[in-house]
Amino acid sequence: MSDKPVTIYDIAQLVNASAATVSRVLSNSNYPVSSEMSKKIKEAAKQLNYTPNMLGRQLKKNNSMSIGVIIPSISNPFYADVVLGIEEIARQSGYQVLLCNAHQNPKLEAEYLQTLLEKQVKGVIISSISQRRGWLKPYLNRGVSIISIDQRIESRQVVQIGFDYRHGAYLACSHLIQRGHRRIAFISAALNRSSRQHIHQGYQDAMQEAGITPLKAWIQISEDCEDTKYCSTFEFNNGKQLAHHLIAMPIQERPTAILSCNDLTAAGAIKELKEQGIDVPGQMSVIGFDNIELSEMLTPSLTTVNLPKYELGTLACRTLMNLLNGDHVGEREMMLPPEVIERDSVVTRLE
Amino acid sequence: MSDKPVTIYDIAQLVNASAATVSRVLSNSNYPVSSEMSKKIKEAAKQLNYTPNMLGRQLKKNNSMSIGVIIPSISNPFYADVVLGIEEIARQSGYQVLLCNAHQNPKLEAEYLQTLLEKQVKGVIISSISQRRGWLKPYLNRGVSIISIDQRIESRQVVQIGFDYRHGAYLACSHLIQRGHRRIAFISAALNRSSRQHIHQGYQDAMQEAGITPLKAWIQISEDCEDTKYCSTFEFNNGKQLAHHLIAMPIQERPTAILSCNDLTAAGAIKELKEQGIDVPGQMSVIGFDNIELSEMLTPSLTTVNLPKYELGTLACRTLMNLLNGDHVGEREMMLPPEVIERDSVVTRLE
DNA sequence: CTGAAAGCGCTAACAT
DNA sequence: ATGTTAGCGCTTTCAG
Numbered sequence: 001m002s003d004k005p006v007t008i009y010d011i012a013q014l015v016n017a018s019a020a021t022v023s024r025v026l027s028n029s030n031y032p033v034s035s036e037m038s039k040k041i042k043e044a045a046k047q048l049n050y051t052p053n054m055l056g057r058q059l060k061k062n063n064s065m066s067i068g069v070i071i072p073s074i075s076n077p078f079y080a081d082v083v084l085g086i087e088e089i090a091r092q093s094g095y096q097v098l099l100c101n102a103h104q105n106p107k108l109e110a111e112y113l114q115t116l117l118e119k120q121v122k123g124v125i126i127s128s129i130s131q132r133r134g135w136l137k138p139y140l141n142r143g144v145s146i147i148s149i150d151q152r153i154e155s156r157q158v159v160q161i162g163f164d165y166r167h168g169a170y171l172a173c174s175h176l177i178q179r180g181h182r183r184i185a186f187i188s189a190a191l192n193r194s195s196r197q198h199i200h201q202g203y204q205d206a207m208q209e210a211g212i213t214p215l216k217a218w219i220q221i222s223e224d225c226e227d228t229k230y231c232s233t234f235e236f237n238n239g240k241q242l243a244h245h246l247i248a249m250p251i252q253e254r255p256t257a258i259l260s261c262n263d264l265t266a267a268g269a270i271k272e273l274k275e276q277g278i279d280v281p282g283q284m285s286v287i288g289f290d291n292i293e294l295s296e297m298l299t300p301s302l303t304t305v306n307l308p309k310y311e312l313g314t315l316a317c318r319t320l321m322n323l324l325n326g327d328h329v330g331e332r333e334m335m336l337p338p339e340v341i342e343r344d345s346v347v348t349r350l351e
Numbered sequence: 352m353s354d355k356p357v358t359i360y361d362i363a364q365l366v367n368a369s370a371a372t373v374s375r376v377l378s379n380s381n382y383p384v385s386s387e388m389s390k391k392i393k394e395a396a397k398q399l400n401y402t403p404n405m406l407g408r409q410l411k412k413n414n415s416m417s418i419g420v421i422i423p424s425i426s427n428p429f430y431a432d433v434v435l436g437i438e439e440i441a442r443q444s445g446y447q448v449l450l451c452n453a454h455q456n457p458k459l460e461a462e463y464l465q466t467l468l469e470k471q472v473k474g475v476i477i478s479s480i481s482q483r484r485g486w487l488k489p490y491l492n493r494g495v496s497i498i499s500i501d502q503r504i505e506s507r508q509v510v511q512i513g514f515d516y517r518h519g520a521y522l523a524c525s526h527l528i529q530r531g532h533r534r535i536a537f538i539s540a541a542l543n544r545s546s547r548q549h550i551h552q553g554y555q556d557a558m559q560e561a562g563i564t565p566l567k568a569w570i571q572i573s574e575d576c577e578d579t580k581y582c583s584t585f586e587f588n589n590g591k592q593l594a595h596h597l598i599a600m601p602i603q604e605r606p607t608a609i610l611s612c613n614d615l616t617a618a619g620a621i622k623e624l625k626e627q628g629i630d631v632p633g634q635m636s637v638i639g640f641d642n643i644e645l646s647e648m649l650t651p652s653l654t655t656v657n658l659p660k661y662e663l664g665t666l667a668c669r670t671l672m673n674l675l676n677g678d679h680v681g682e683r684e685m686m687l688p689p690e691v692i693e694r695d696s697v698v699t700r701l702e
Numbered sequence: 703c704t705g706a707a708a709g710c711g712c713t714a715a716c717a718t
Numbered sequence: 719a720t721g722t723t724a725g726c727g728c729t730t731t732c733a734g
Contacts, residue, residue: 005493007727018705023729031730032703051493054469055415056727059406059710066449066470075435080426087425087452096466098417099450101438115447118405119417142356142402232644267648274650293583294645297618299625358711369721374713382714385719407711410726705734710727717722 006048014048015040026052058120067320068116070100070109070126076232077292078309079127082149085313086125093321106130113139123320127151129193145323149316152194159323160333161316165195168305168338169202172259172287175303175340177210180349181257181285183218187242187269188261189235190224199261199289218255220245232264239268247276256349257285263295263304270298270345281347291341300344308336357399365399366391377403409471418671419467419475421451421460427583428643429660430478433500436664437476444672457481464490474671478502480544496674500667503545510674511684512667516546519656519689520553523610523638526654526691528561531700532608532636534569538593538620539612540586541575550612550640569606571596583615590619598627598635607700608636614646614655621649621696632698642692651695659687 008022015022017037024031025041033041044050058064069086071079087097098121100112109128113136116124123145128136133154136146146158153160176184186203188196200221207214220242239260246255246269260266266288270280278284280300288295288304295302315334322329359373366373368388375382376392384392395401409415420437422430438448449472451463460479464487467475474496479487484505487497497509504511527535537554539547551572558565571593590611597606597620611617617639621631629635631651639646639655646653666685673680 005727009727019728020706020730021704023727024704027729029729034703037703049489051465051468053410053471053727055406055410055413055471056710057729059404059410059712059727060729062406062710064406073435074425074438075428075431077426077428077431080428080431083450084424084426084452087450096449096451096470098447099434099438100447101435114402117402119447120404120406138400233647236644236648264648271648271650271652293587294648296584297587297615297622297645297649299622299650301622356711360711370711371713371722372720374711375720378713380713383719388719404711407726408713410711410728411713413726703734706732708729708731710729712726713724715722715724718720 005053006050007053008050010048011041011044011050014044017041026050027057062120063122064120065094066096066098066119066121067317068098068100068112068121068124068126070102070112070124070128072104072127072129073101074099077294078290078307081292081309082127082313082316085310085315086317087313089314089317089321093317095321102129104129106132106135110135117142117144123147123324125149125316125320128153131194145320147316147320147323149312150195156332159319159329159331161312161319162335163195163307163312163338164335165198165338166202166205168289168307169199169259170206171202171338171340172289172305173203173206174209176257176259176285176287176346177206177212179285179346181255182210182212183253183255183257184212184214185218185220185246185255185258186214186261187220187239187246187258187265189222189238189265191221192224196261203259215253217245217249217253235262235264236268236271239265239270240272241268243269243272244276247273247278255284257287257346260286260288263288263290263292263302266302266304266345267294267298270300270302281345285346285349287340287346295341296343298345303343303346304341305338306341307338312336356404357401358404359401361399362392362395362401365395368392377401378408413471414473415471416445417447417449417470417472418668419449419451419463419472419477421453421463421475421477421479423455423478423480424452425450428645429641429658432643432660433478433664433667436661436666437668438664440665440668440672444668446672453480455480457483457486461486468493468495474498474675476500476667476671479504496671498667498671498674500663501546507683510670510680510682512663512670513686514546514658514663514689515686516549516689517553517556519640519658520550520610521557522553522689522691523640523656524554524557525560527608527610527636527638527697528557528563530636530697532606533561533563534604534606534608535563535565536569536571536597536606536609537565537612538571538590538597538609538616540573540589540616542572543575547612554610566604568596568600568604586613586615587619587622590616590621591623592619594620594623595627598624598629606635608638608697611637611639614639614641614643614653617653617655617696618645618649621651621653632696636697636700638691638697646692647694649696654694654697655692656689657692658689663687
């Protein structure tokens with residue numbers, strides 16, 4: 001237990017070889033080594049219970065074989081799925097993932113990035129809340145590859161991978177319109193992220209295309225509150241509150257359907273509607289956004305817009321690996337297509 | 352961008368000092384350095400835009416300042432919360448978290464542990480599915496501190512931190528009994544983990560204490576299927592299926608309440624019951640286990656047993672930090688207390 | 703095919 | 719208070 005750890009020198013000594021040769025064998029270099037020497041070394045390594053110290057290799061090669069993943073919070077199931085995808089590809093590629101929960105805090109984001117740099121991480125996947133233009137510049141200048149997921153970052157130098165939120169919302173809203181709805185509400189927390197802005201835009205586009213001018217009161221967007229920690233409960237309660245505003249409207253103006261900026265908010269809305277004795281989808285249809293696992297567990301199960309989260313993770317990580325290998329990366333900007341998942345919370349409205 | 356990275360030598364040169372002095376200043380060692388020298392060095396570091404290369408320090412000190420966290424899957428919200436707690440403490444202590452999703456695969460678990468060792472990780476928090484006695488021995492022998500969370504591991508050398516599942520289930524079942532229920536079902540996936548076994552035991556204990564002998568058919572435990580990837584949907588569908596069996600029983604034998612081994616399964620049960628026209632909690636009360644965020648979003652919101660997951664994470668990581676610092680760690684085995692959270696899925700049964 | 707030697711960036715005796 | 723020196727464990731020229 002308190003023995004000195006065994007190194008390639010110990011092995012070299014045991015088989016009367018040099019450390020160089022041992023290194024060549026044990027690091028799977030393609031440098032020629034006689035097969036008998038190679039065999040002896042491998043046996044000795046096993047016998048001595050050798051474990052390579054990667055810090056040595058990594059210092060030499062200046063490559064830590066780790067990537068950083070900076071997200072708001074892993075307790076958000078959305079990111080949990082993305083990270084699962086990232087980690088899977090990373091592992092397959094021999095990389096490890098350093099997980100950083102930045103809690104929507106720009107200072108923490110910067111702190112993490114610094115730490116990752118110091119740990120000689122050469123690639124970072126980030127879903128940053130910071131919109132401040134150029135803030136990644138100093139890191140990029142140090143040769144770190146950065147991939148921004150889900151949230152846009154103003155920079156030509158970072159690869160952006162996300163979802164086409166606008167189109168997703170457009171699809172969702174069109175779905176409602178096709179089912180005979182015209183008074184369609186949009187509910188969301190503050191539009192302080194590009195994703196939410198795009199969802200809002202998609203809603204507007206679909207409405208306009210259908211020739212519907214939404215009433216002000218149909219568009220319920222809550223105040224921007226700078227709560228530092230992410231929390232599902234916030235979105236949920238927000239949905240409850242916004243739905244409450246909606247049903248306070250006079251019946252002839254009241255919407256017959258709600259498009260929510262995410263599933264959590266939709267869940268809150270449904271809960272509130274039911275508590276207020278409004279049947280979903282009988283009296284009010286609800287469509288969500290994200291397709292987290294929750295959505296099929298609700299009653300009624302939630303019609304929503306699927307975002308391929310795991311696939312976002314794998315694509316981001318694959319792209320990062322290409323970048324690190326110096327392979328050519330085609331697009332600097334990629335969008336994964338959303339898709340409406342029909343379940344039970346939307347009903348066709350008979351005129 | 353392709354410049355050589357700046358090292359302490361560059362700084363030393365600039366201020367006419369030795370690398371040693373620079374190191375002493377920049378690594379916050381408490382070794383005495385004149386304040387003017389110190390100031391010059393700090394300024395030079397800033398001017399040169401110096402970023403320390405931790406690989407150098409870590410190789411020297413043989414400490415990677417990373418810990419490993421091995422869990423079945425981060426997409427399980429239970430573990431997401433735990434990991435959030437772990438990461439928070441790790442960050443505060445200057446450590447980073449390497450995340451490993453082992454997908455209930457013993458081979459992957461071992462592979463990860465090996466990689467972590469090679470990366471010179473000195474502490475690992477693991478929720479292992481492997482029950483094979485002594486399998487951690489080789490790692491422990493290399494001086495790695497291991498903390499086992501949530502799942503028991505047969506070893507005197509690893510600190511165990513978990514929940515008192517038995518007591519939690521006992522509380523839950525007693526809660527139902529106190530509310531007049533006597534025909535109480537227990538539903539669960541296969542009892543292939545100690546947590547589930549203990550929950551089952553708690554159920555039995557509470558029933559026995561109340562003088563109730565459960566019918567065989569009340570205890571619905573599904574087959575052990577070796578599905579490699581964890582998936583919420585599995586637990587959910589399992590709940591649906593098991594609930595289905597329950598309501599197939601003749602009405603006079605049919606349970607009036609269900610104790611579920613986790614919230615996901617409870618959610619499935621509730622869904623199935625509602626689909627079959629059985630009112631929850633009017634005709635059937637349901638109590639869950641875990642208190643994941645989903646539970647308050649369901650309708651009816653789920654009465655369940657809270658497990659302090661985030662706290663488990665922080666406690667585990669704090670304990671690990673103590674271990675790594677060589678501080679004395681009191682208990683080798685800790686249990687966090689569960690607690691019944693009353694919501695709307697349990698009703699008092701009037702005889 | 704194999705080995706000697708230098709060095710990745712940093713720290714820590716041990717001098718001075 | 720500062721400098722010199724010798725590594726940490728590994729890879730990689732360069733010579734043989």
